[in-house]
Amino acid sequence: xNTLTEPRHRESLSADACGPEPKYFIEPRELxxxxxxxxxxxxxxxxxxxxxxxSCIKEINHINDQSMFTIIGKITRGLHDAIADLNVSTHDxxxxxxxxxxGLGYVIAMTENxxxxxxxxxxxxxxxxxxxxxxxxxxxxxIARLQTEVSGQTAALSELQRLASAHRAGLAxxxxxxxxIVIAQxxxxxxxxxxxxxxRLIGDVETxxxxxxxxxxxxxxxxxxxxxxxxxxxxxxxxxxxNLEKIERPAESEHMDQNDVDNxxxxxxx
Amino acid sequence: xxxxxxxxILVVDDHExxxxxxxxxxxxxxxxxVDLADDGTTxxxxxxxxxxxxxxxxxxxxxxxxxxxxxxxxxxxxxxxTPVLLVxxxxxxxxxxxxxxxxxxxxxxxxxxxxxxxxxxxxxxS
Numbered sequence: 001x002n003t004l005t006e007p008r009h010r011e012s013l014s015a016d017a018c019g020p021e022p023k024y025f026i027e028p029r030e031l032x033x034x035x036x037x038x039x040x041x042x043x044x045x046x047x048x049x050x051x052x053x054x055s056c057i058k059e060i061n062h063i064n065d066q067s068m069f070t071i072i073g074k075i076t077r078g079l080h081d082a083i084a085d086l087n088v089s090t091h092d093x094x095x096x097x098x099x100x101x102x103g104l105g106y107v108i109a110m111t112e113n114x115x116x117x118x119x120x121x122x123x124x125x126x127x128x129x130x131x132x133x134x135x136x137x138x139x140x141x142x143i144a145r146l147q148t149e150v151s152g153q154t155a156a157l158s159e160l161q162r163l164a165s166a167h168r169a170g171l172a173x174x175x176x177x178x179x180x181i182v183i184a185q186x187x188x189x190x191x192x193x194x195x196x197x198x199x200r201l202i203g204d205v206e207t208x209x210x211x212x213x214x215x216x217x218x219x220x221x222x223x224x225x226x227x228x229x230x231x232x233x234x235x236x237x238x239x240x241x242x243n244l245e246k247i248e249r250p251a252e253s254e255h256m257d258q259n260d261v262d263n264x265x266x267x268x269x270x
Numbered sequence: 271x272x273x274x275x276x277x278x279i280l281v282v283d284d285h286e287x288x289x290x291x292x293x294x295x296x297x298x299x300x301x302x303x304v305d306l307a308d309d310g311t312t313x314x315x316x317x318x319x320x321x322x323x324x325x326x327x328x329x330x331x332x333x334x335x336x337x338x339x340x341x342x343x344x345x346x347x348x349x350x351x352t353p354v355l356l357v358x359x360x361x362x363x364x365x366x367x368x369x370x371x372x373x374x375x376x377x378x379x380x381x382x383x384x385x386x387x388x389x390x391x392x393x394x395x396s
Contacts, residue, residue, distance in 0.1 A: 186381050190380055193330065
């Protein structure tokens with residue numbers, strides 16, 4: 001019997017049994033880089049090598065910036081792909097991806113259509129019920145007339161009256177059920193409001209992440225010039241200004257097209 | 271005094287299915303003089319020219335939402351006393367207080383049933 005204290009035989013588990021390759025939040029290569037720098041930093045501090053220690057700290061910061069950019073980029077790309085798959089776009093798009101059948105917009109449209117069809121049918125049923133009700137009223141009048149005009153048919157007339165009462169009760173019950181079916185359709189309004197809020201929220205998060213990725217990229221570019229090892233020429237300046245404009249653009253226009261976001265993420269290496 | 275079954279009612283909601291549901295409920299309750307509007311901007315001119323006795327409105331609508339419509343009704347002497355029932359998914363306390371301050375007669379949180387609407391109408395017109 002397996003117990004919690006029994007050793008696990010990790011080595012016997014194949015990669016398939018473990019599922020897909022694990023995704024690291026920070027790349028192992030970068031982690032090992034930080035570890036090396038820290039070893040070096042400790043060595044410098046022990047040897048009272050202050051310039052060496054400062055250089056190590058600078059290198060750690062550089063790796064940290066690089067990791068942050070990679071993580072934000074990966075999250076942005078993952079969210080963007082999920083948005084494309086789920087069709088959570090809150091705006092009209094020319095992109096065919098938004099027509100995916102798995103989309104949230106599709107769920108709203110389908111439930112709306114289903115609710116409308118149900119309401120069409122229930123309204124039709126209500127009209128028929130009202131007509132049947134009117135017919136029954138006429139039938140009751142006829143029975144009452146027969147009771148006064150026809151003699152010797154008491155049993156048959158009583159039976160007709162009993163049937164009419166049963167029909168009236170049945171119609172009232174069906175009418176009640178139809179009303180309940182009508183009211184049950186209000187789920188569509190509530191679910192579509194919730195989905196619309198989710199779609200808007202995800203869209204906003206995506207826009208913010210795209211901006212953050214661009215901003216991080218810009219900071220990374222600027223940091224190349226801060227230590228004086230690189231010289232900013234006209235081409236570099238133009239590239240920086242272009243990236244700055246890209247950061248400002250999503251704030252000016254409400255939403256980027258799916259293709260625009262795809263292109264932008266690709267240009268940033270994600 | 272109970273509600274007059276012949277009173278003229280305006281139902282305002284941007285969702286077609288909700289408008290139809292509310293109309294159906296009102297019909298079942300015996301109110302057959304019911305008109306429909308899909309938001310506040312459509313409803314307001316109807317109210318100004320239509321002699322309505324009662325308004326049932328959603329809160330979250332495009333163009334002019336329910337609270338704005340309520341404020342516009344209360345601000346106009348010609349229709350300012352028309353009873354207004356807000357039927358909405360907004361159930362936050364501050365929203366309900368905001369609606370009360372704006373002069374709403376009663377408030378129904380979705381999802382609702384026919385009994386709730388019946389009780390609210392009875393209370394408003396009692």
